[in-house]
Amino acid sequence: MSEIKEQAEHEVEALLTSLSDKNMDEFRSIFLEQHPYDQANVFSKLDLDQRNTVYQYLSPEEMAALFENIEDDDGQYETYLSEMDPTFAAQMLAQMYADDAVDVLNELDKDQVASYLTIMDDDAAEEIRELLHYEEYTAGSIMTTEYISIHAHQTVHSAMQILKQEAPNAETIYYVFVIDEDEKLAGVISLRDLIISDSDTMISEIMSERVYSVSVAEDQEEVARKMKDYNFLALPVVDFQGHLLGIITVDDIVDVIDEEASDDYSKLAAVSDVGSTDRNPFSAAKKRLPWLIILLFLGMFTASLIGRFEETLDKVAILAVFIPLIAGMAGNTGTQALAVAVRRISLGDTEDQSLSKMVFKEAGTGLITGTICGIVVALTVFIWKGTLFLGILVGLSILATLTVATISGAFIPLIMHKLKVDPAVASGPFITTINDIISILIYFGMATLFMQYLI
């Protein structure tokens, strides 16, 4: 285990003791030494009494740093805020980075938000109100307005003065943004370039005019992709006229990448939220049941399809033996193709040409894997059961279903993407069920057609 963890565990006990002893000085001297993430971890393990003591021992500003690291898995934001004195809560929200405060307020109902904004001082309330307008999952919703901006006609010296002055409030000081008279984004300069330049140099001489920015309405996934590709620590956000509105910092992007990947993953498994740690089986069951019931009825449909071939089954009962094999293989190849397609679309590869190429490629892949698996199955069944024709029938079914299933696995998310539906919704189990149906039609269709050779 790492040093971080050992240290924290050792201190947690001391903190709990200081709380029960009502020893404020002791508590503050240990607690404020900790990283806010560790503070939040300790805090979330306290009971109501202990939390009430903490609200008395910390200033709104100290509480803000802690609160930025609280996760809202189970309505924690609302619980904790309602425990605090409203004025204390409003002051704390005002002290948080604006983007984090907005994340908290987004989880409350409108009346609560309005009342906190009323108590808060006007500047902070105004800043938060602006950010609250942006739609979820857009650049606007994750940006912060706490950036540093300067003008091109300033010197490095005067820029450094501004920087020193604003450093305590800015979310990052490592990029400074240059704006023109109309507040339009005109350039960028890194702190690295500032400190290695002479203090008389004009900003216009050393700033980079080739400044990368994102539009305020851009999808957060797209923003994350850019930040990852270009290795930026912060990206400016502009409106449609190019005015600088805010910045997005890399720590928020790390969270977005993690969320989006979790999201694709959850949908592949048809669980609505794989990351949450449900306290009890009932809430977990509640989340999974809707998917299961839908899949159940799709499964009933598959069953009714097989029911139509009852006559065939009555004559050749052995056919039933291979149903799970064929349906299963269709599901497996379909899921593979689906995963590749969803991930490619997620990663931003969305040109028509490249996507239709992908479907053609998947068709080829399906044909190759289908042929090989078909031959293997035909031989195995022949050796096992001793009937050549049954082997050929199962082998041909595998060939046909694998080809069709692979194409459908790639094609369906593509169609969904065109229809502006998140392709990840075409989750694993859905593709599997669709491919079940396809495979059963192919298998029993062929069996009924060539019945005479089977009996």
Next chain:
Amino acid sequence: MSEIKEQAEHEVEALLTSLSDKNMDEFRSIFLEQHPYDQANVFSKLDLDQRNTVYQYLSPEEMAALFENIEDDDGQYETYLSEMDPTFAAQMLAQMYADDAVDVLNELDKDQVASYLTIMDDDAAEEIRELLHYEEYTAGSIMTTEYISIHAHQTVHSAMQILKQEAPNAETIYYVFVIDEDEKLAGVISLRDLIISDSDTMISEIMSERVYSVSVAEDQEEVARKMKDYNFLALPVVDFQGHLLGIITVDDIVDVIDEEASDDYSKLAAVSDVGSTDRNPFSAAKKRLPWLIILLFLGMFTASLIGRFEETLDKVAILAVFIPLIAGMAGNTGTQALAVAVRRISLGDTEDQSLSKMVFKEAGTGLITGTICGIVVALTVFIWKGTLFLGILVGLSILATLTVATISGAFIPLIMHKLKVDPAVASGPFITTINDIISILIYFGMATLFMQYLI
């Protein structure tokens, strides 16, 4: 589309023209204005002739920035390096950030690595040689040695001097690490704190002694989790005695998070590398076939199990109708439970107590979903087929399989984790196949037992 993209497309044509006109000045003036990520994108679209021209037009240092952004999906590192003059290639590798150079060299065979290191200047070769020793996927393998370190007894002024001097070569200057006489990590100070402090202040007064570090052998996934939780831009890496060996920067961590998520996702779908963009269906088929063949034989085993119940099937052919439904539902719930378990283990929740709690919770969830789905199925089958007993049989089978499948979906990855096998390997299709087998045993076992009521 964003402004970035339009700009790039417009310039690509101008670049191609300048290459075919052999206009070096024009090429350099456009190319060097671009971000290295864009340069790499353009470069990877060029043909051999054009690439050879680029090698002549750029210095090793300029080429290094580009090369840091090249992806090695298809052996590109080896191809491009072999096209360059060996001395040029070695100089370029020496100019790259050491961690990136190591990533490149790790893709080459040992003789090639040795020959490049021989041509390279000694300092760079030494640095790279050290990093090459660390095992893949550890903190050591992703760290860089290009950090800035100072001593506690220095003043802010002298620290800033060192910083300005080393800035061009350091991967980040936003954290400066404080070491003691034995080169042990003693503290950290951010550039933010440096620039807002008086220049006479001693580093020891303002540095943070509570410095978070990771061990050189720590898993990269664990490092990524820490960096994400604590919102660091860089983390120091130490050996077991606490000596500072290197740092890991947030841009590398963004890649790790993305890779690890892709990895879990790939394994859930049983595709070995979902992120790679294979050029042709043969290479894609080659990657997927091993999984499919294994699953095929597992499927054959399932088939042989059903074969054992051929007598039952012969008497009551209608039983076959519900095979895909029951097997499918078992697969679906198993995958849901698996996804939750794998993700929790991935996210670092690995305490025994919390894991065994998870299995109990999943058992409860399985029982609840099983009961509800079982009742729904029993009623539907009764209404559809008119036979009460068939409905009860299918309903009870669903109840039993859902409970067992949910438990196995949570329990199997946990066992694998205990056995130090990556639980994500227990991919969706494997769990599905295991649950196919369980569900068929339950279904046919019950049907055979109560045969008398069915006929």
